[in-house]
Amino acid sequence: MKPFWAEFTLGMLFLLVSSSAGLAFPQLLGDLVDPKNHDVLFQGMNRAGLLLVAVLVGQSIFSFFRIVLFVNVTEKTLAALRQTIYSHLIKLPMKFFLERRVGELSSRISSDISLLQETFTTTLAEFIRQIILVIGGIIILLITSWQLTAFMLAIFPIMMVIAVFFGKFIREFSKEVQEEVAASNTVVEETLQGILNVKAFANEYFEIARYRVRTNAAARIGMKGGKFRGAFSSFIILGIFGALVAVIWRGVAIGMTTPSLISFVLYSVFIGGSVAGLAEVYTNLQRSIGATEHLLEILDEPEEDITEVHTIAPENQLDGQISFRNLSFHYPSRPDLQILQDVSFEVYADQKVALVGPSGAGKSTIVSLLLRLYDGVGGEILFDGRDNRTIPLSELRTQMAVVPQDVFLFGGTIAENLAYGKPDATPEEMEEAARKANAWEFIQRFPLGLNTVVGERGIQLSGGQRQRIAIARAVLKNPRILILDEATSALDSESEKLVQDALDKLMEGRTSIVIAHRLATVRKADKIIVLDKGRIVEEGTHAELIGLDSGLYRMLSDMQFAS
Numbered sequence: 405m406k407p408f409w410a411e412f413t414l415g416m417l418f419l420l421v422s423s424s425a426g427l428a429f430p431q432l433l434g435d436l437v438d439p440k441n442h443d444v445l446f447q448g449m450n451r452a453g454l455l456l457v458a459v460l461v462g463q464s465i466f467s468f469f470r471i472v473l474f475v476n477v478t479e480k481t482l483a484a485l486r487q488t489i490y491s492h493l494i495k496l497p498m499k500f501f502l503e504r505r506v507g508e509l510s511s512r513i514s515s516d517i518s519l520l521q522e523t524f525t526t527t528l529a530e531f532i533r534q535i536i537l538v539i540g541g542i543i544i545l546l547i548t549s550w551q552l553t554a555f556m557l558a559i560f561p562i563m564m565v566i567a568v569f570f571g572k573f574i575r576e577f578s579k580e581v582q583e584e585v586a587a588s589n590t591v592v593e594e595t596l597q598g599i600l601n602v603k604a605f606a607n608e609y610f611e612i613a614r615y616r617v618r619t620n621a622a623a624r625i626g627m628k629g630g631k632f633r634g635a636f637s638s639f640i641i642l643g644i645f646g647a648l649v650a651v652i653w654r655g656v657a658i659g660m661t662t663p664s665l666i667s668f669v670l671y672s673v674f675i676g677g678s679v680a681g682l683a684e685v686y687t688n689l690q691r692s693i694g695a696t697e698h699l700l701e702i703l704d705e706p707e708e709d710i711t712e713v714h715t716i717a718p719e720n721q722l723d724g725q726i727s728f729r730n731l732s733f734h735y736p737s738r739p740d741l742q743i744l745q746d747v748s749f750e751v752y753a754d755q756k757v758a759l760v761g762p763s764g765a766g767k768s769t770i771v772s773l774l775l776r777l778y779d780g781v782g783g784e785i786l787f788d789g790r791d792n793r794t795i796p797l798s799e800l801r802t803q804m805a806v807v808p809q810d811v812f813l814f815g816g817t818i819a820e821n822l823a824y825g826k827p828d829a830t831p832e833e834m835e836e837a838a839r840k841a842n843a844w845e846f847i848q849r850f851p852l853g854l855n856t857v858v859g860e861r862g863i864q865l866s867g868g869q870r871q872r873i874a875i876a877r878a879v880l881k882n883p884r885i886l887i888l889d890e891a892t893s894a895l896d897s898e899s900e901k902l903v904q905d906a907l908d909k910l911m912e913g914r915t916s917i918v919i920a921h922r923l924a925t926v927r928k929a930d931k932i933i934v935l936d937k938g939r940i941v942e943e944g945t946h947a948e949l950i951g952l953d954s955g956l957y958r959m960l961s962d963m964q965f966a967s
């Protein structure tokens with residue numbers, strides 16, 4: 405909020421003025437009905453009436469500007485907060501995302517932020533207004549009749565304490581409800597994102613049941629909380645109104661005049677209302693503090709060292725040589741499960757190296773380590789002989805491109821998806837890249853060409869087309885090191901040939917690491933690294949490895965032929 409302090413202070417000032425003006429209201433109403441003014445009836449009434457009107461007009465004008473100012477400050481603050489949180493979030497290391505469910509995280513953040521919105525626009529103002537009314541009101545009352553005020557105050561503070569205590573208790577409940585709602589939202593988000601799987605497994609009813617359980621749980625807790633809220637509100641009504649009756653009774657008993665009593669009662673109502681409101685505001689503020697703590701927790705997570713890369717410093721330009729030296733690794737989320745053990749290998753610049761091995765052997769993990777999504781636990785990874793931790797992270801990643809097995813496209817157009825490889829690419833460059841990726845032929849057949857919308861996550865394209873878009877993206881990125889995770893799902897032979905051909909072209913003139921499933925790729929590789937259970941078990945060319953009679957590579961390759 406700091407950058408907008410001037411507007412905020414002005415809003416505060418208006419708030420002070422309009423709230424203080426509100427304090428004059430009961431006094432003026434008392435004057436209005438004062439029989440003391442009977443001799444100069446019209447004069448007296450007119451003056452009080454006019455003053456009242458003036459106070460009301462002044463109050464309404466100040467309130468208007470106060471609200472406008474507060475809303476402005478809030479909106480600007482929240483936009484800044486959203487941007488800060490998002491830019492922090494997106495820079496967090498993979499470790500963070502392994503530990504949380506994304507749906508929960510995003511709904512948590514959005515609910516926490518809307519809570520803050522309410523606080524900044526209304527709760528804070530209410531809080532201050534009520535404090536002014538309570539303190540100002542009490543001072544005026546003390547001047548009017550300290551005995552009666554003392555009597556009233558003997559009742560109110562006790563109720564205030566009870567109300568605050570009660571409010572705190574209710575807050576616990578709303579937190580639980582919020583958590584349950586977030587959990588049920590996770591079901592919605594996950595299943596809508598994976599709608600294809602839900603339908604394919606005919607699991608609609610299963611998901612409906614899962615959602616029902618979650619939402620019913622939220623409702624149950626909500627309803628339980630409702631009882632307490634109801635009791636809270638009854639307590640306030642009984643307490644406040646009971647106190648009022650007592651105050652009037654006492655006022656009459658000590659012989660107060662009617663106009664003074666009217667003012668007194670009105671002040672008491674103001675104070676009573678504000679005290680009740682304060683308890684409510686207090687719970688809201690507590691909730692906002694909770695929300696702020698959540699957000700701060702996220703902000704406290706250490707970021708990856710991500711920087712904006714325009715040009716790569718000459719000393720950080722990779723030549724393409726990679727060495728793994730005695731690398732050991734386990735995922736941060738599962739420290740007791742060793743994934744890679746003592747893995748060492750060399751890849752020379754411009755070599756094509758294939759990683760093969762049974763499922764779960766650790767091939768994708770090696771790719772994650774190359775991208776430095778995680779750091780090794782033991783050993784080191786060197787690029788051109790230099791420890792990867794000494795190369796600026798973003799410059800390192802910028803020089804690599806990954807064509808994953810499961811291509812992820814964004815919901816926009818083909819052009820937007822291609823530009824992900826090079827944000828400032830011109831349409832000509834895109835066309836050239838698409839040609840190299842054997843993608844131009846099908847793109848050009850779409851009536852809108854590069855501006856064709858691919859549908860959410862590329863759903864309107866075929867598997868082979870999506871892969872070729874991913875290849876074109878990598879062509880545009882023109883990386884020093886290319887990482888390919890070959891698709892295991894079979895494409896038809898025509899499409900397969902187009903994809904393979906595009907990949908072959910892409911691999912030329914750069915270091916390529918391929919998680920290989922196809923024989924064609926493996927045969928052409930300069931070196932094949934065979935992994936099993938996180939260790940390198942064989943290493944060599946196709947001809948060398950196929951010669952090892954009881955070797956794992958030989959067995960895998962026999963199996964592929966047999967199928």
Ligand SMILES: Nc1ncnc2c1ncn2[C@@H]1O[C@H](COP(=O)(O)OP(=O)(O)OP(=O)(O)O)[C@@H](O)[C@H]1O
Binds near residue numbers: 737738743761
């Ligand atoms: N994020 C993760 N957190 C914890 N363990 C993981 C994580 N990702 C993978 N693993 C574990 O690491 C091991 C190696 O997985 P990896 O994905 O590297 O295998 P892979 O050789 O690529 O297998 P596939 O050919 O089936 O893709 C597996 O036992 C897997 O359960």
